[in-house]
């Protein structure tokens with residue numbers, strides 16, 4: 210392996226991190242992992258079920274990701290109304306049997322439980338032919354819901370079942386509706402349903418087990434986040450927004466300021482970027498390039514530096530919702546990509562390795578100290594993990610290398626992600642060299658289009 214990093218005589222810019230952390234609680238680096246892999250609501254692609262245990266679960270474990278966002282559709286377990294009383298769970302009227310998407314949900318939660326991770330459940334809306342649909346609520350594959358009390362019963366029934374019957378401790382967070390402002394639940398409906406749901410969590414003794422994560426708005430609609438804070442700020446534990454506005458051509462300032470304004474809108478409560486990706490998939494942004502892995506890291510570092518509690522990638526792996534969504538950490542069956550010659554089933558993309566580095570070095574409970582590199586296409590953060598280890602992270606999206614001198618009390622393990630350091634298989638990138646301090650500092654060169662992690666040697 211080529212060693213890019215060495216204590217060198219290059220003219221290096223002295224660097225220090227912010228003296229204070231952002232103050233945001235860090236809920237970790239996340240992945241969208243919707244339980245539709247063997248279900249039939251969205252995907253129907255004939256994947257061999259055993260490949261979950263053979264390929265998918267081991268890979269998720271190897272990434273080190275501990276936070277997962279999951280789609281929930283109310284009809285999966287309450288096809289018709291359990292009874293006419295929304296304050297009486299008629300358990301015979303719910304069906305939690307291990308089939309279809311529920312079976313997949315249990316497989317995913319089993320995995321999250323095993324690795325000590327956390328799951329965010331998101332009611333997506335309800336199908337157009339479902340009893341929860343508002344008769345005036347549109348005719349899409351997910352629609353606005355009608356009866357707030359019935360919605361609250363439906364969602365809390367699932368949460369109760371998962372926590373109290375199945376015994377999952379990883380179910381930690383809940384969101385009402387994916388991107389509600391897009392029509393699934395505009396303000397006026399949304400805030401009322403949130404209040405009824407939150408009251409029901411309290412009534413059922415579930416409130417202290419669940420963070421209520423609100424807004425879930427799309428990138429350009431900060432007004433919805435602001436209205437959410439205004440209307441349900443007394444019951445929300447945290448907020449989140451999504452973005453697909455940016456790519457390798459976007460400056461740090463633009464990305465940072467987008468998230469800074471979100472954080473400010475939340476008035477002291479945490480803000481998480483619950484979905485993010487790139488605005489296009491061409492050239493340096495293409496899904497199977499290492500440059501995409503660098504840009505995704507640069508985006509996440511900007512969010513964190515601006516005070517985000519973390520960021521979650523859309524999507525863990527290709528799920529064949531359609532072409533737009535073929536941007537996961539790995540492909541699906543090769544036969545589904547007729548244009549990609551020589552592709553192997555489940556081939557990983559370079560971002561599989563870069564995303565794992567982020568997840569491993571920014572664990573839940575970290576503190577993030579922003580670092581200003583004075584460069585619009587290279588970003589950096591200094592992260593203190595709960596176990597006391599400290600990591601400098603650099604993502605360089607320039608065509609030139611950059612050199613910095615950073616303080617060092619001891620040696621650093623060096624992890625390098627670039628097109629030249631990709632493992633030949635799906636094992637993750639490990640340390641490739643050690644930097645020993647000279648005179649209380651180390652010099653580090655960050656090559657063009659690379660990500661480098663310097664982790665205090667344990």
Ligand SMILES: [Ca+2]
Pocket residue numbers: 287290291292294295359362363
């Ligand atoms: Ca019901």
Ligand SMILES: [Ca+2]
Pocket residue numbers: 291292293294295296297298299362
């Ligand atoms: Ca009922």
